[in-house]
Amino acid sequence: MDPVTEAELLDVFDGQLPAEAMPDLTVVEWDAHDFLGWIHSAGHLGYMLLLSPNDGHLKGIQFRRFRFSGTGRGIHMCSLCHHMHSGEGTAMFSVSRKGSDGRHRLGNVVCKDLDCSLRIRDLVAPNDYYQEKLNVQAKIWRMQTRVHRWLTRAERL
Numbered sequence: 001m002d003p004v005t006e007a008e009l010l011d012v013f014d015g016q017l018p019a020e021a022m023p024d025l026t027v028v029e030w031d032a033h034d035f036l037g038w039i040h041s042a043g044h045l046g047y048m049l050l051l052s053p054n055d056g057h058l059k060g061i062q063f064r065r066f067r068f069s070g071t072g073r074g075i076h077m078c079s080l081c082h083h084m085h086s087g088e089g090t091a092m093f094s095v096s097r098k099g100s101d102g103r104h105r106l107g108n109v110v111c112k113d114l115d116c117s118l119r120i121r122d123l124v125a126p127n128d129y130y131q132e133k134l135n136v137q138a139k140i141w142r143m144q145t146r147v148h149r150w151l152t153r154a155e156r157l
């Protein structure tokens with residue numbers, strides 16, 4: 001995705017992004033991102049910045065994040081990038097459907113740091129249980145499709 005400035009980011013979130021939730025944009029390798037995902041420093045919220053496939057504008061999404069505790073064993077697959085994690089590499093992210101005032105939430109199991117864009121490009125130290133034989137373009141397409149479907153159902157795009 002194209003680089004985004006701090007001012008643009010704040011604008012997308014209508015100024016509702018507290019300082020503790022501000023990502024360090026100076027270290028982002030924008031070329032390696034289909035969406036930018038990051039986590040609030042307290043860990044309970046996640047954020048996503050992406051271009052809407054509908055109107056081409058940047059959208060900022062806030063998720064609640066739940067870590068799975070006490071279930072360190074087992075294999076969990078990210079529903080967006082299909083990375084297979086052993087241990088605690090995933091979390092449940094839920095987004096409220098627009099207009100539901102948080103009463104209707106749609107959740108998915110996703111890489112705990114929302115770094116799926118980096119994972120499909122093998123830019124995160126592989127902690128792999130399973131290496132999928134699929135080229136990067138196909139992985140990007142699949143991930144984008146899944147992100148868009150999720151956020152469209154939540155009426156956030």
Ligand SMILES: [Zn+2]
Binds near residue numbers: 078079110111115116
């Ligand atoms: Zn992922």
